[in-house]
Amino acid sequence: MFDYFIANFSWQSIAWLPIGMVLLTCPLAVRRYRRLSPGLRYLALLVCFDALMEITCSVFFNILQSSNLFLFPLITVGELLLLALAYRQVLQSATFNRVVPWVLGLFGAYAVFETILELHTIRYAVSLGIISDLALIGLAGLYFRKLLNELQVERLQADPFFWVSVALIGHSLGDLLITLSTNYLAAHYSLQLQRFLILGVRNIFNFLLYASYFLALAMRPLPAKSLSVQPG
Numbered sequence: 001m002f003d004y005f006i007a008n009f010s011w012q013s014i015a016w017l018p019i020g021m022v023l024l025t026c027p028l029a030v031r032r033y034r035r036l037s038p039g040l041r042y043l044a045l046l047v048c049f050d051a052l053m054e055i056t057c058s059v060f061f062n063i064l065q066s067s068n069l070f071l072f073p074l075i076t077v078g079e080l081l082l083l084a085l086a087y088r089q090v091l092q093s094a095t096f097n098r099v100v101p102w103v104l105g106l107f108g109a110y111a112v113f114e115t116i117l118e119l120h121t122i123r124y125a126v127s128l129g130i131i132s133d134l135a136l137i138g139l140a141g142l143y144f145r146k147l148l149n150e151l152q153v154e155r156l157q158a159d160p161f162f163w164v165s166v167a168l169i170g171h172s173l174g175d176l177l178i179t180l181s182t183n184y185l186a187a188h189y190s191l192q193l194q195r196f197l198i199l200g201v202r203n204i205f206n207f208l209l210y211a212s213y214f215l216a217l218a219m220r221p222l223p224a225k226s227l228s229v230q231p232g
Contacts, residue, residue, distance in 0.1 A: 018206035039089035140165035160216035167212030
């Protein structure tokens with residue numbers, strides 16, 4: 001039964017879910033930008049960046065019938081940069097402010113090196129994906145550490161970055177599992193199962209992450225009780 005489902009599963013049917021979600025979130029991000037806290041403004045910029053990248057990837061893959069894997073380093077660096085800037089506003093940590101430029105600089109340099117090294121090949125940059133996922137889990141972990149240390153947020157569900165952090169951890173752990181199993185799947189399982197996990201399940205994770213962005217940008221947090229610092 002499962003084999004029949006995998007064989008007949010059309011991952012294209014859910015490929016448009018994350019694209020639709022991020023395109024729905026983008027106008028909200030633009031419309032509410034001036035009223036957002038500094039951290040959420042970077043999240044709004046991230047949504048616009050992701051919308052542009054989703055459209056570009058879709059054009060290359062579906063219209064031009066060409067690989068879009070060469071965009072992966074750009075997407076990875078851009079997303080990590082904007083999320084780090086967003087969490088910088090939320091965490092308000094001097095140590096984080098000192099360390100994060102070095103981390104981003106080294107990661108960006110490695111992404112450039114990886115891109116040049118694989119310039120004439122079509123390959124998913126596994127190492128970049130792993131580093132990015134671990135970094136995103138780290139950002140969310142720092143947020144929850146701040147929550148536990150300060151105990152200032154009375155209603156977690158009212159803080160936008162609570163939902164973003166939960167979604168980031170879920171997305172990154174799922175993506176990390178898929179990334180680590182890519183080579184094993186390629187060696188031992190059918191192409192249909194690979195597409196189901198790598199493309200189908202990953203699209204669902206992306207959809208849920210974009211949904212958390214929409215929720216965060218649509219919320220109106222209380223300034224005194226939220227870690228999402230309001231503009232002065």
